[in-house]
Every structure is written in C-alpha cells, then in structure tokens.
Amino acid sequence: MTLLSAPVEAAPIGRLQLSNVPRFAKRHPLVLLGGGLLTVLIALALAAPLYAGDAVNMDPFKRLLPPSADMWFGSDNLGRDVFARTIFGTRISLMVGLLSATCAAVGGLLIGILAGYSRAFDGVAMRVMDGLMSIPTILLAIALISLTGPGIGILIVAIAIPELPGVARLVRSVVLTVRERPYVEAAVCGGARLPKVLWRHILPSTIPPLMVQAANVCASAILTEAGLSFLGVGVPPEIPSWGNMIASSRLYLAIAPMTIFAPGICLAVTVLAVNLLGDGLRDLFDPRAKRRR
C-alpha cells in the first residue's frame, strides 16, 4: 500500500533544469499555453503607454468611425480610440483579477491554516465563512461600493471577500489531513514550535491546491469586475475598462461592432488564459487527475 501511494503523493517537483523544458512542455501543454497567453497579455498591458496612444481623449468629430490605420479598432460614441481603450482596459482587468486573487489567497490561507490547527478558532471562523458564502457576490459588491463610492481598491476588496470561504475551506482541509502525517508528529517530537511546524511542514502542502484555486478566483474576479462595471457600480466610468466599454457601446452594436467586440473578445481570451493555466496547474500538481483521463 505504501509503495503504491508513496510516489504519487511524494512526487516533489524536480529541481529546475533547462534540459527539462521540452519535456515539461509536452507533458503540461495547458500550463504553457495559459501561462504564455497570460504573459503576453501582461506584457501588452504593462507596455500600453508606449504604443497604445490616448485612451481618454474625446473627439466629437470622430465618433463611431470604422477601423482605420489611425485607430485600429475605430472609435466609440464619444470619439475615443477603441484600440487604446481596449489595451488600457487590459490593465484594469488583470490588476483587479490578480490582486483579488492574491487577497483571497492570502486571507484564505491565514484563516484556513489557523482553522485547521486550532479547534476553537475553527468553530468561529467556519461559521463566519458559512455566512459569507450565503451572500451573493454582486450584491455584496454593490452594497460595499454604494457605501464608499466607486474605486478600484474597494472593488478588489468586494470581489475578494466572497471568495475567502472557498479558499479558507480548501486550505483547512489540506491542513487537517497533513497535520496527522507522521512527519509532522516527528517534527513535534523533535521539539519544533508551532509556528515552525506550520511554516515548514504544513504550509508547503497547501500551496499547490491554493495556486489552482487562486487561478480560478482570478478568472471569476475578472468576469465579476466586468459585470460590475457593466452595471455601473465597478470601475469609475472615466477609467477605461472592458465592462465600461461594453456598457457604453451596447447601443451602437449595429453601427460600430468593434466597440463591443474588441473588449468582449479580450475578456474571453483573458479568462480563457487564466482558466487554462488553472487547469494546467491542477494536472501538474496532482498527477492522478491527469492519468485518469
């Protein structure tokens, strides 16, 4: 039994070597594809000021123009460059997605580890998490934003909070299984203090599932941000974001389809990239999931 289960469980990722790269690519194409796409998007977003032009400048004489050499994706109802707005929108989406995922992951990790180790904290924290789970994401976001006024910071917090319970429960379940492992007991016997046991022996096991979950949170955060912006409670309207763009140009779909297709397609591609990366990571960290197919 131990012989069968040990290699699957133990399989730590081998030391990184350049010669392993082609084999890695062949085995985990999803990681490469999703990661690659995401890297390109991040690069495009970071370099936006260098090539994208002005995303805010309005020109009433150039409204709803078709794509041209000057404005690749044409212009919107206020005469703004759709290409520039789409590119700058990438920054908002990725920032909201990545930061919400980070917040949810860090917060959920802390709550999950403490809940997994302390019975007393577990009871309280998990009931609070149950409560959070019952609040619809969009509703919570609308409520929070109407309290403070629109802003990217509050948006990130509003998106991250409803994701906390999922992450916390996941981490807690890993901690509950790992803390019973003999090597954790051995560490305790060796005189390790609790923080060291948690940090050195328990935390590392929670990272792989946490990363997969964070990728999922990131994808859904990007969608939620777009949805909230579309409803007008997300990113302030003067900042170009995909949700804002789709909302303001939905009336002009027949006249200037690029105004809606550009942000729409970008949104789809970004979420796809993040999801592919998430799936790829899941297969990478759990060899059993892959083999079963």
Added chain:
Amino acid sequence: MNTPLLNVDRLTKHFPLSAGILNREIPVVRAVEDVSFSVSAGETLCIVGESGCGKSTVARLLMRLAEPTSGRVLIEGTDIAGLRKGSLRTWRRRMQMVFQDPYSSLNPRLTAEKIITEPVENFERLSRRQRKALAADLLRKVGMSPQMMDRLPSELSGGQRQRLGIARALALQPSLLIADEAVSALDVSVQAQILNLLLDLQKQMGIALIFISHDLGVVEHIGHRVAVMYLGRIVELAHCEALFAKPVHPYTEALIAAAPIPDPTRVRLEAPVEGEVPSPINPPKGCAFHPRCPLAVERCRIDVPPLVAMADGRVVACHVRAPATEALATTRTPEGTAAQTHG
C-alpha cells in the same frame, strides 16, 4: 537500584467516541488501561502484542503526542504528563522516537540534511557549516555516506529512509529511544541491518530502548525485558529468556506458540486460543482474555487480575497461574520487584 530512567505509572488512555450531544454515556475506546513499567539506562524493553492492543498508543503517550487520561510518565523523576508546552519541549529532548513508516515519517520536501538537523535547530542556531558537519556526523553514525545529505527522501531506499529516521532521533542525543514498529515496514534483510544498527547505537551511546513490535522473532533477538500487552493491559512482564523459555500467562503462551518457527521439520503446536480479540470499546468484564482462555475459571469473569510478582521477578496478571495470595506484591508497584532482578 537507583531511580530508573523512565517510570510509567498506571498510564491510561481512553478515546471518547464522538456521539450525539444527547447521549449521556459516551462510549470510549479503552486503548491503554493501567499500564505501569520502568526502563533503566541502557536497557531494552520490548512491548509486544497483537494489532490494536495499545502498543503504539503507549508510545504516543510517552512522547505526549496524545494526552493520557490518567497516570504518570516520569523521566528521571519528573512527571512529563503534567508539563506545560515550554518545559515539555526540553524534556522531549531526553526521549526521541523512530516512526513505523519510513515513507510518511519524512517530509518529502526537505533534504536529508535538513530532516536530520532540524531537531537541533529547534534548540540552537547553527551556521551553515555547523549544520553540514552535524549532518555528516549523524549520517556516519547510522552507516550512511555524508554525500547523501542533499538527497530528498524520494531518492532514497526504505532502509536508507529509516536510517534517516534514526539519525533524526539521535540528533538531540536522547537517553531513551522509542522505536514504534521501526522495522516492520522494511523487508527482512533490511530489518536485520536496522536492528543491528539500533543495538550498536545502544551499546555505543548507552541509550535505553523501548522497542514496540508484533514480531516475536525480533523481540527474542534484541530484548532484555519483554512486556506482553492484551487489550490495553500488560498481562506479563518478564526477562526475555525467561519469557520465551517458560511463558506463564496463557496469552503469552499462545502468542509464542503461534509465532512461526523457521524450521519446516518441526511440527507446531495447534494454536491453543480460539476466537477474535474483543472490541476495546466494550471489553469483557474481569480478565479481558477470559473468553478465549483455555484455563478460565469463574473468578476470571468477575475480577480483573492484578499484576502479581512471581519468584523469578516477572509480573503476571492471571488468577489461575499467578494467584494474588502467592505474593505480597500489589498492582501499584509491580516494577519494584521486576526492576530489582534486572541487571
């Protein structure tokens, strides 16, 4: 005889089974019941018994990986069962444990060096160089090459992993080593190597050893004294040769008779005991062994037999073979006599 290194006094562990809040009586698993023994410096005490008889729970209680329900564990006179976390840490240095499964008892993400030096680093800061030196020293002690220190557990064989487990236990220079089924996950040739390693280390460093096993062959080979457990209680505690030459308790007798003899020409006695081990949730009244015992009399169904000291120093809990009137010993200090005859 001066104070023994370890004195275990009436150690008891009940695991409550979680039942509904409305149930007034919570059923408990009586894993360890009234277990007393002592271990002197440099001695090997073996604890044998079937699976589920409480051997491993005793080990976990000694290391305080589980909290005893009652009873005391005295190391050099200090009761560690009542210690708080801080002082417990320092007392744990005196006792270390080798775990059963060499596959799951090593953190798969740490190198051999980090695994075996971690206990020391819990108590003092080591420089990189000191750590390497310590790791090399420990690896040599357990018969491994210092070059192995950069390996991950997954890159080592079962025997090598168990050597690492022993090296980790030796790192704090304990005076008592608890080996909980330390060789049963290994194949026979490797078992012999690990056993010899343990015995060599014991001789060199004068460590006392509590060796928990279900393998009587191994126990006969290494034990000074042997405690036989049945359903959470010690039924017989005797010197190794005496126990194997002439078991007194009918359970010990059956256990020894049931052990395989590595000689096809010798005919084994028919197993004198029938039936299964009863559940520790609701153990039989009186002597726990009476439903399976060929000698059982009426009294066995009513009274729990006390541990009674016999003439040769062993203690036995049996109404028939060791009637309490025969000796003055009481259950409170069965060790008094047993320890005197030792060494």
